[in-house]
Every structure is written in C-alpha cells, then in structure tokens.
Amino acid sequence: MDFQPTEDQRALRAGVRDLLAGRYGREALRASVDGGGVVVDRGLWRELGEAGFFALRLPEAAGGVGLGLPEAVLVFEEAGRVLLPGPLVATHLAAGVVPGAAAGTAVVTAFDLGGGLVTHLAQADAVLGAADLPAGQPVRSADPLTPLHRVSPPSSGDVSSYASTGALLTAALQVGSALRTVELAVRYAGEREQFGQPIGGFQAVKHLCAQMLVRAEVARTAVYAAAVTEDGGEIASAKLLADEAAVLGARDCLQIHGGMGFTWEADVHLHLKRAWVRAEQWRTAAEAEELLAAELLGSLP
Template sequence: MDFQLTEDQRALQHGVRELLDGRFDAAGLREAANSGAPSLDRALWRELGDAGFFSLRVPEEEGGVGLGLPEAVLVFEEAGRALLPGPLVATFLAAREVTGAAQGATVVTDVSGGLVPWLDEADVVHGDASGAVPLRSVDPLTPLHRVPGEHQGGAASEADLLLAAEQLGSAGRTCEMAVRYARERTQFGRSIGSFQAVKHLCAQMLVRTEVARAAVYAASVTGDGAEITAAKLLADEAAERGARDCLQVHGGMGFTWEADVHLHLKRAWVRAGLGKAAARAEEELAAAL
C-alpha cells in the first residue's frame, strides 16, 4: 500500500504553509509572544475560516471542503510548525455543529481534560467549565484554566490525533532549527555541526520525528483508537525531546527569550497536558497490544 502524499495533498500542505508564512510568520510569532497577555487574533481566525481551515472536513453539500482525516492531519501539522495560537482543534471539530465555527466567526474551546485553553476568549465552550481557575501558563501564547476533579480523557479521538499532528509539526520545525544553527554556528574554526555530539543530537531528533510522522499518518488513515493513542504518545515525545535537544544545540543562546526554541518546548508541554493523561494512555495501549 502506498502511503506517499498525493499531489493534491502536497498542494494543500504547501498552501497552508504559504498562508501561515504570510499571515503568521516568525515576526508574527514573536509579536504575539512579546505582547504580555495572549489574545486571540479574530481577524486571523476569520481568514483561516475563509481559507477553509475549519471547514476542511465539512461535506461540500454543506458548504465545506469535503476532505478527510489525512488531509486534516497535514493542515494541523503546518499549524503546529508555525505555533499558531488558539483553540484550533475544538473549533475545527465543532465546524458542523456550531454556527459560525466553520467560517472562523465563532471560537470554540473544549473541556476534555483538567486544562482548558482559551476559555475567556471562547464564544462556545463544550463541556462543564464550572469552577475553572485561571493558571499562569508556561506557554506565553496559550492562556489556561484548570477545572476541578479528575479529567484523564475518554477514548482516543480525532482531537488526540490532531493534537499529535500539531506536535509533529513542532518536532519537524525544531529539527530544522537545530540543523540550521549547527551549520551556521562556528567554534574552534569549524561549524558545530561537524562535531559528533551535535550530529548525534540532530540525528536523534530526525529519527523521533519520522517515527512519529509514520504513526500519525497511519492513524489518520485507519482511525483506529489504539493507533491514535500510540501516535499521540510518540508525537508528544518527539515534540518535547526535540525541543530540548534543539535547545541543547543552541547552547546558551537557546535559553534566551530572543530565540524561538523555548516557545516550541513550552507549547509541547501544554499540548502534552491536554486530553488523556500519558500514564493512562500507555496503560490502554499496552492492554490493546
């Protein structure tokens, strides 16, 4: 069976990257991070709606794009690569149910775990957010609330897979950042990428990213719950460890606010905390195997 991307899928991926590069590039990311208090860019949200981002899986007869879960994964991978802020997954999944969500006119968030992102900015909240307490989020681009009680998530779902796709995009981006810096930074008259320890870090990042990519893409085709759970675990690991290794390659520079490495690490931490707890996911996957 051929799992290579089709020409149309590559065109979709390229189109979304072009849109985000033009509307939320590195300068936009830095401006959002430096704003002090994260706020949702409603104009950008509507532009995403106009481009068909949220209506990707809405049938054509209902005014949507009419594509499938594999294409949604490609789109969310690009969003993760750009660190696009906002409750993307919840709004995307509500496109057929909530008026205005498909067009980007309505912002939706979801109480799927103990953490609830973008609660104050949401027009519609799915789930019980009573008693929610605001948190000081580690990610400057994702405001969070915590709801009381035990929230470990239910069965693996499309939401988990789309979060995994975002993590995959972030992992791929930090791998690119590490390789580029290793080529540009010199020490002792040589690029640091020529040193074996740095080569090993970059190689490990690439391996984790590609293993996660295979798992995420496969789960998008099968829709199998166990495969989605495995994909989320692998993508979380690739994003978190990849950002840590990227920071290591950058050395002291990676710890500074001016570098974007820390933004990927902090977002990876937040995404990993959304939905089902990792320990429970591992137990369910083990039982399924």
C-alpha cells in the same frame, strides 16, 4: 501500495504553509508573545475559516470541504510548525456543532486538560460540549501563548466522543513542532562556530540532530498511518510518539543552541513549552499507555 501524499494533498499542505508564512511568520509569533495576553488573532481565525481549515472534514452538503483525517493532519502539522496559538483542535471539532466554528467567526475551546483546566477561555465564544461559557480563575501556564483557566466545579462539557480525533490532531501539531525544531537545530549548527569550525561538524551535535530527525519522522509516519486507519490503538501510539518527538526534540534543539537557547529572544523555548502543554491535551501518555495495554491484553488468547 503507495502511502505517499497525493498531488492534491501536497497542494493543500503547500497552500496552508503559504497562508501561514504570510500571516503568521516569526514577527507575528514574537508579537503574540509580547502582546500582553491576547493570543488569538480574530482576523487570522476568520481567514483560516475561509480557507476551510475548520470545515475541512465537514461534508460539502453542510458547507464544508468534504475531506478526511489524512488531509486534516497535514494542515494541522503546518500549524504546529509555526506555533499558531489558539484552540485550533477544539474549533475544528466544533465545525457543524457550534455556530460560527466552521467559518472561523467563533473561537471554541474544550475541556481537553485534566483538573477542570481549559485553554483560551477568556477569548472563547463557546466550550465544546458545554451549554454555556463558564467562568474561570486564571492559572499560570508554562506556555505564554496558551493561557489557562480553572473552572470549578470541573467541566460540564463532555468531550469523550471527540477524544480520539482530538488526540490525533494534537499529535499532528506536535509533529509539526518537532520537524521545525529539527530545522532550527540544523541551521544553528551550521552557523555557530567553535574552535574554528561550525559546531555541526562535531560528532555529538550530529548525533543529536540525527536523533531529532528520526523521532520526528517516526512520529509523522505514525500520525499519517493512524489518520488512514482511524484505529484507536494506532492513534494512541501516534500521540505517544509525537509527544516524545516534540518534547525531546525541543530539548535537544535547546542543547544545540547552548546558552543562546535559554534566552527569551530565541524561539526554542516556545516550542518546548507548547509541547509540554500539548502532551497533556486530549490524551496523556498514561492514558495512551492504558489504552494500548488494554488492546494488547484483549488480543491475548
């Protein structure tokens, strides 16, 4: 069997990468960080809608692209690479359910975090699974591009039917971020010199970069496999591996950057902070482990 992406899938991934490179490069990322709280670019959101990002899995008869989860994880991986902000997963899941979501004319968030927390509420037009847009109290977020609000009483928006797909798409975002931090670490290791040679020549730095790459590629393989099988246990495993690859990869990348990595000007901390938030979205590590344990126990004679 050949599990490599098809020519059409590679073309789809390349097209999304080109779109995001032109519309959300590093300058746009830094402008978002310094933009004073407005992190969802409505113009870009509509462009993503026109490109089929949100309607990717919607049937053609309903105005969608008619593709599946394998294609969806490829495009979400690209969004994770550039740290594209906004409730991408929730809006994608809302296509065909919430008017305007598929076209990118509506921003849809979801109660995908515990404790009644919701992301991007101030800029959202709807909450997935909820009848109305609730009021919320702003809560400080670790990630400057993921604003949080706490709603009390907690969510009336039921997202249980979306949890598995939401977890997989979030895992794809994490994989994209993990792969990007590998690139950032390798590039810096080749440029930064100590004792008359690039730090990438030192064994300790080589090992860190190698570990980052292995974690990212293993997670990517798990995400791709889960997108094909759509098995609940495999999706839980993929989320676990992707969260680990994104968080540990960003930490290792920061270590390779040294003191420079802790500065606001470097992008490394943005990957780490986003990875922390995503690790708590749709399915936490504890929830994924419980699901896997239940499956393993259920398979015992």
